[in-house]
Amino acid sequence: MLDDVEAVVLVGGKGTRLRPLTLSAPKPMLPTAGVPFLAHLLSRIRAAGVRRVVLGTSYLASTFEEHFGDGESLGLELTYVVEEAPLGTGGGIANVAEHLTSENVMVFNGDVLCGTDLGAVVNTHRHTDADVTLHLVRVQDPRAYGCVPTDDDGRVLAFLEKTEDPPTDQINAGCYVFKRSVLEEIPRGRVVSVERETFPGLLERGARVSGHVDNAYWRDMGTPGDLVHGSADLVRGVAPSAALPGPVGESIVLEGADVAKDAFVFGGTAVGRDVVVGEGAKVEGSMLFDGAVIAAGAIVESSVIGAGARIEAGAHVRDAVIGDRAVVGAHCELKGGMRIWPDVQLPPHGIRFSADV
Incomplete structure (x- = not known):
């Protein structure tokens, strides 16, 4: 159980290329397998034992609170923090830092559908006494992504841009565990990229950045095709969720x-x-x-x-x-x-x- 861990979910960007064809709300609120897409992630966070979640929102932020309220119906305590202007992943994390109290904080990209064992990611973080732990997923064709090599001890070695000849099949899956002290060091009030600024900076100063590597289900829902296939995987039970409005099939x-x-x-x-x-x-x-x-x-x-x-x-x-x-x-x-x-x-x-x- 992860009842001593808080979660941050970064949601609400304009996101998907469906806009403006079928969207009057942010992508994480799109009906996906019968419920808003974000409900699937929140259900998995709750199933892992996390109780308190901070939603960092921007575009149409009120839509989230109108639907999920205080989170009681989900078995969660939800707090909403609004970005007045887009801040990037790192800036979004810094924007919610003052609302966090736990020693370790899980951070999720709200546009990703993933089936990894969240408890196992946190266990890797604790076992390696990491400053930050990244969930890394192996993909068949990493050329479309930047890749993240690790050593035999699970220590992240670098953050590499897209290349036609990637040295590893491991990519950043958009789920992190931060020590809160490290999270609070991210500059506030400006755009910050964790991939290009925060994580490389930690490596440069010798901080421990660990990778939790697995072959879990993973899909970036950034295109209509990925959204359709991700929804179908949820319906059929290929992608895990406790939020489905009916049995898988x-x-x-x-x-x-x-x-x-x-x-x-x-x-x-x-x-x-x-x-x-x-x-x-x-x-x-x-x-x-x-x-x-x-x-x-x-x-x-x-x-x-x-x-x-x-x-x-x-x-x-x-x-x-x-x-x-x-x-x-x-x-x-x-x-x-x-x-x-x-x-x-x-x-x-x-x-x-x-x-x-």
């Missing part, structure tokens, strides 16, 4: 949704409230926001369908984002990252990718 269907008996809804699809899925429709691995309509015979794959949007009969939508209240006309075919703006109406047969006419 092929789909989660919220109250008020009407799914035809012969419709195929699978692959980790999240079906929002008052959604209609018509006869013979096929929906795979997608996010259907409240009030969306998938007409008879339509196909939706790995896509986000915004609130109140309509996919008409026979249309095929794949790897796309359909904005709130937009209409995709009958037998249209959209794929490959297409974005349809809110309230846009595509006529029947208006867009096709197939060779047929």
Whole structure:
């Protein structure tokens, strides 16, 4: 149990490339597997035994407090601290420092979906008597990320930029444990990057920076594709969460949704409230926001369908984002990252990718 550890979650940046297609709130509040994305992280923090969480918020900060309140319903004590201007990860941490009291503080990037054992990360921090401990995750292709090599004793050696020939497959997973005394040294009132300033500075002065390395589930939810796949992984139980509004499986269907008996809804699809899925429709691995309509015979794959949007009969939508209240006309075919703006109406047969006419 981590009842002697406090947590900081940095949330509320403008974030995802879905904006402004389907967003009226920060990305951590997007319905993901049936609940706001942030609820999944808070549930895992609570399950690890942490009781007090400080949310460092900026963009649309009031949205978080309106939804989560004081945290009592989650078994948490929530404190909200607002950034008047963007401060970066380090600046955001410094902005909440005066609200912390425990010796060790876990810090989370609110845009990451991760399944690591939080208790194990803290144990590594304590066992190595580290000033800061980073959760490092191994990825198949580290070229898209900066990497973090460690020695045989788990000591972080460097913070390296992206390269075509990375020396390790370990990357920063966006979860840290700080000694509070170290956290309080971060400069306040200005933009600070922990990756480019705080952590390299600690190495330069000989501080102990430890790495907790594992192969846990990890996904940066920075793109619509990652958001869709992360939601599907939550629904199917591939990514852990105690906040799901129903059992894991092929789909989660919220109250008020009407799914035809012969419709195929699978692959980790999240079906929002008052959604209609018509006869013979096929929906795979997608996010259907409240009030969306998938007409008879339509196909939706790995896509986000915004609130109140309509996919008409026979249309095929794949790897796309359909904005709130937009209409995709009958037998249209959209794929490959297409974005349809809110309230846009595509006529029947208006867009096709197939060779047929």
